[in-house]
Amino acid sequence: MTVGIDQINFYVPSFYVDMAKLAESRQVDPNKFLIGIGQNEMAVSPMSQDIVSMGANAAKDIITEDDKKQISMVIVATESAIDSAKASAVQIHNLLGIQPFARCIEMKEACYAATPAIQLAKDYLANRPDEKVLVIASDTARYGLESGGEPTQGAGAVAMMITQNPRILELNDDAVAFTEDVYDFWRPSGQSYPLVDGALSKDAYIHSFQESWNEYARRHHISLDYFKSLCFHVPFTKMGKKALDSILTDDIDEQTKERLTSGYDAATYYNRYVGNIYTGSLYLSLISLLETHHELNAGDTIGLFSYGSGSVGEFFSGKIVEGYRDALDIEGHKNLLNHRTEISVDTYEAFFKRFDNLEFNHEVELANESKGIFYLESIHNHIRNYNTLN
Template identity: 45%
Template structure:
């Protein structure tokens, strides 16, 4: 029985910041951001969007009459949780009108959605007549005028996992590497993350090399068995650094093809930024919708990394007619329709906060046209609205 991703949905807020403008404002050479880091724009979330609303908005794109009633599992991977106890997945379930699903939230930095995907794989294997909804939804925050400011972003990716998938069939062989390290973390008392940037990059590459070596030893496959490799992308240059460590295993022609497809996988991330748990799958979606060089039967490699740290390398096979499961024109239009913020608007929006004492608060919704929004707080409860 084949199990894998049947559909993928994308949501990102309708405002963004141009990073050339940010570089000029911060006294930085723009090439450092657009070439050195590999980012052009970053999505900025208003108060009316959080990890719950973005998750639900992304899921709206993949749910229909054929799969809605079959959803038996809903997993939300996020490190932007809104509650220390109640899972954001339960809010999402209600907003989507789903019933009687196992619904919970997973946290392990940017690995959360992959943990959800692997859990969904096992669930569908045990319940082949049911489907799972896996979502990665996050707002990446590092603070104004910090080294990580340029690698912020916001968005969500939703995936329907099923037997006999129409998009990507996951192969059973996976390899995992995990260690207790301090490369990135966010204590409960902080709204922004702490990161050791250079160290984190070194660990990311080392973890990739470890899982890649284990995968080769386990399966006997090599880089020549892959048409494309996708990576978790906190910024688009990071995945490239890892890819370059194994490119010498391929011929020059194959290297050029892999690099070209890697660039296709980064196009959405360059415009949206880091979305933590969803970043790997944003890269996969970008590859499938932006590359014209892929065919059914092609093997795609996926490298997931969550700081702290855990990594996993796994693979999938593109299915016949996979192109029909994509919505590239819709996503292109969504990105084009966003409004560019001025620097002052960005800084104001970044510093806007919900009350922390549970007092009543109403959010101005005039500039947010998303189907699902957070409209305010009352008596310590978040009030969501589905338009």
């Protein structure tokens, strides 16, 4: 019996801003964004797309009527919570029409929470062969206009169906977590934007990776040549590359270095055109690896590093399942990214301010959405009302 990822899908809003144009508007050398942090485009979230609608949109295309009867738990991982009491999983459960006798919870630890959600689902399903757990990572990364973190914003959601005998990735029983109390990135209650110590954040990320990786290697007597590729939490694509480079030391053979470096490029291709989606970033990277790396084979082991500021890191692994590509929506994901609408920096700023002020402009923001998409229609008396586009 194995447990792992049976289906995986992502959703991003239908708008993006070109990072070179954003750099020019901010009077910054475009290469600082394109090369320095490794980002080409940044997904822009309209007011009509929040963590609930994006999460439901990511999940709706991988859920069948039979799945709705078998899902016994829905977990949403987010650091963009819209309520301090009610779990967004409850609203997503309703939108998707999942059977009523299901647990619904929300989990938080910065960008890390989707990983313990998966581990919880894995343990829960060990003795429940006929049940499924839906794990959703959904976030909008916002740092403020013209802030230092602005070029590392983004928005999107990843949905994963966790089951026994999965069709995509079998999860191994080898996770190692590392926790350290550090104020590298945090958002006090009531604060619209996070507080960030940029230099400390980079150092804390790399330190967490090295600690969890070294302990993983020590416990399991495993070296880097065991892995076909590695996936990282990717707030921006250069961040994970710095962590990878930190362990590709002189004693690592060139073949392993080339294989892991090539794999990293494939694993961050989608992220380069979406930006930071917090809890979903690692799993968007996993999708990117599975769909754009052309030398993966059944039985290959993939290492994954999950990180959440504050901080918790975790290194774990999974084994690729025979026929995994048949369970992926490669063309659908390419179409989603390729058919988005580029908006000007001025329009992006208008979107950003509407989001801050809870102001809707459906005529503009729904103009290019697909039929059947969930969206936030209105907010009355602090109650969020969702609808689907006909």
